[in-house]
Amino acid sequence: MNASDRSARIRETDIYARLRETVLAALAQVVPDLPPEIAARVEVSPAKDPAHGDMATNAAMVSAKAARQPPAKIAAALVQHLTASPDIQTAEAAGPGFVNLRLKPQAFRALLPVILSSGEAYGDATTGTGTKINVEYVSANPTGPMHIGHCRGAVVGDALANLLTKAGFDVTKEYYINDAGAQVTALAWAAYWRYLQAIGSPMTEEEFANEVPGGLQYKGEYLIQVGQALATQYLASLATPDLGIASPELWIDTVKDHTIHAMMTEIREDLRLLGVQQDIFSSERALVASGAADRIIEKLHADGLIYEGVLEPPKGKTPEDWEPRPQTLFRSTEFGDDVDRPLRKSDGSNTYFANDIAYHADKIDRGYDVLIDILGADHGGYVPRMKAAVKALSQGTTKFDAVLCQIVHIMKGGQPVRMSKRAGTYVTLRDLLEEVGKDAVRFTMLTRNSDAQMEFDLDKVLATTRENPVFYVQYAHARCRSVLRAAAEITTTDDLATASVDTLASEPELTLIRRLALWPRTVEAAALAHEPHRIAFFLYDLAADFHMLWNRGKDDATLRFIQADHLQETRARLALVAATAVVIRSGLQVMGVTPVEEMR
RNA sequence: GCGCCCUUAGCUCAGUAGGAUAGAGCAACAGCCUUCUAAGCUGUGGGUCGGUGGUUCGAAUCCACCAGGGCGCGCCA
Known part of the structure; x- marks a missing residue:
């Protein structure tokens, strides 16, 4: 264009x-x-x-x-x-x-045929044309099934990506698999334990745990299947002849591969059920294996941005075991961070940050103009150093923004549901989806600014009342569709785009049309602010305007949409109803929520 | 101690790129309602936008300081 x-x-x-x-x-x-x-x-x-x-x-x-x-x-x-x-x-x-x-009222009314002929594309903007954006979200450790804590970031990231696409940006949705750190090694040990059990090892859990560096973590039953699969494929070849612990070099990579793959399969299924479909899955482990991380560190070294030095202890609060140590440090302070950040652990391996620098360098190389990371709020302190890194790597040409998601408190029966693995009240994403459904989860996750804490009340998200925005918006759409279905017997609705709408002149009608007129503006502002929750609020307001109009028909039958003996008036009103349905669908599409045709 | 985020009606939250008399839902109060597809509708009361200064023609919004809450603070991700 x-x-x-x-x-x-x-x-x-x-x-x-x-x-x-x-x-x-x-x-x-x-x-x-x-x-x-x-x-x-x-x-x-x-x-x-x-x-x-x-x-x-x-x-x-x-x-x-x-x-x-x-x-x-x-x-x-x-x-x-x-x-x-x-x-x-x-x-x-x-x-x-x-x-x-x-x-002139006609200026607003003229929008209805435009909306109807554009369909859900109404509201598409050209703000982002020519700008490539990468949105990275979820990026959970592949150490177990997704739980509620991951869910908000997944929904916010996905909706933001949709929103940016609607605003004309060229968007890539990406998942970064954190499969390289100590956590994954601990996971492999835990899977290995399940493997030994599967092949009938005489070891007790305690005996095994004593041999594991750092102790046995990840005791969840979800690894039992992984252990059995390993046993089926490798028989006893990963253990010693008496079915004890073999030297880790013999099995750790195999078990890691296998376990990560199994966990990612689960996570992808969780994401699919949540309606999230990412374009690219990037592996931290692969990044390290390819040598990309080391190359980036060398490059930064050549640029004089890395040095061996000793950090000052945090002011005011010196940790007990603090002692000055020389470290490999990145000069993030030159790019706005508070303190230079370490890149190597004492065992010589990279810190998470070092690998993440390489990962973001890779994204920059792929030509994105803007990188957006969706992070948990507990990673807030991480943002300045990443911002500094992106600035250093791209000479300031690539923009970086982090969207922080605050914690979600699950409520049930007026009581908070504690997230505890030990107490067995660990709520998986799958449990949540089974209980309330994908659409309610997604919509509700977007009814708050992402940097505000949220209460997710399992009882309220299913309530059929005005105070439940999920219901209220879906209900408005269902009512629109219901009217159009009812009208199908009286007049055709397929050519409403050409209907004369000049008779729409009442205040509630014009209020609704003015709301529809705000949709492109809302999309643009929300996209630029990286705030997908604004779409949910817009839809709530739109639904309120529509319900208002509907309710007028209760008091006065002549104000109902379908007037059997006034076809032209009916068609004008139906055009408004159809346009309302289009905009609701357009908004729900951004949120990744499926519009319902009827409430049953 | 330092940094980031937050503080708006009794409660939960909006506030559209600094705009005019700060909005919605719930709760409260007063009425109405039995339906084109219904789980309601109309109206009323309710605020020093945490506080104090500053920038501006104009501030809930930007800046400084203060108070309260959350998160983080050298090789966890």
Whole structure:
């Protein structure tokens, strides 16, 4: 799509963007030599108070200084020019220099055919055209099935990726498998224990645990199958002749491979059930094995960004066992971090950070303009060093943003559900999905800003009341579909895009249409802010407007959508209903929630 | 001790890229309602946007300091 096609499309679908162009054109008449950076600050935004009209612009105020004229004077001149616009009914200067615009109802109504012919593509933006973004999310240790703690990041990341795609970005969804660290070695030992059990080893768990460096972790039963599979494939060849612990070199890589593969199979299935489908799975272990991590460290070394040094102890709180030690450090302080960060452990292997630098370098090499990591809030302290690393690696050309997800507290029967493996109340993602379903999980996870803690009340997400946004939004869509089904017997609905909508003039109808008009703007703002939860709130408001309109039919039968003896009126109303359904679907699509056709 | 995030109605939370008189749901109060597909509808009360300064024509929003909560703080990921 070229630039003029693009702006034509914007004029057609985003009424606020269109009016902004109108205002800028008028402003160019009033203030001929306005600097572009001032023009960029001109906004046309929806009026908060209906008494102010439909929209307002700050054009006069932001340009007053550059024009060396008082805002009121510029506003008055703008009003003169703007009243000539075919979209505008009235324009008036108000307050400290706003220009309030009241649009002709037709300007809003004309959107309905556009929505109906665009379908769910309505709201697509071109903001991100030409920008490649990588969204990395979930990235759980492959040490067991996914639990609730992983779930929020998965949903937020997935919805954000969808949102960015809708806003025109070229998006890659990625999962980074943290399969290289000590945790995975511990996992392999745990699987090896299940293997020994499977081949009938006489060792007791205690005897085995005493031989494991760091002790036996991951006692979950989910590894039993892995052990049995190993036994089937390798018989007793991974153990000593008397079925004891063989030298780790003989089995550790095999068991690791096998176990990680088994865990990832489970995790992929969990993700699939959650409706998450990532494009790329990157392995930390493969990255290290390929030598990429070492190469990056060498490169940074050559750039003078790595040195051997001793860190100061944390101020005010010196750990008991603190002692000065020389370490391999990355100069992250040169790029805004608080302290330089270690890259090597004392055993010579890389820290997680070192490998993550290599991983992000790899993503930069793949040509992304923006890297987004979805992280748990407990990784907040990690963000500045990663930001520093990306800056150093890309010479500042690649942007990095981290979206932090706060903890989710599961509530049931008014009581918090404790997350404890020992107590057996460890809630897996699969349990949650079975209990409330994918759609309720996804929607609910998006009903809070991701950096706010959230209560997930298992009883409330299934409630059929207005206070449950999942229900309220789905119900609005179901009602739309219900009306359209009912109307199918009276009038055809397939060509509503060409229906005359001039009769839609009541306040609740126009309120709903104005809400629909906000959709492109909402998509764009949410995408740029990396805040997918805004979509959920928009849909809730949209649903409220729709239910309001529906409820009017309760009091007054002539206000119902279907009027058997007024076909033209009916078709106009149905066009509005159909457009509402389209926008709800469009929003649910971003959230990864399946719209329902009926509530049963 | 330091850094990051947070603090908005009784409760749970929004607040659209600094805009006008800060919004919604629940709860409370007062009415209505038995339905084109229903699990409700209308109205009312309720706020020093944690506090104090500052920048600005204009601040819940940006800056500084203070108070309270969460997270993190040399080879865990």
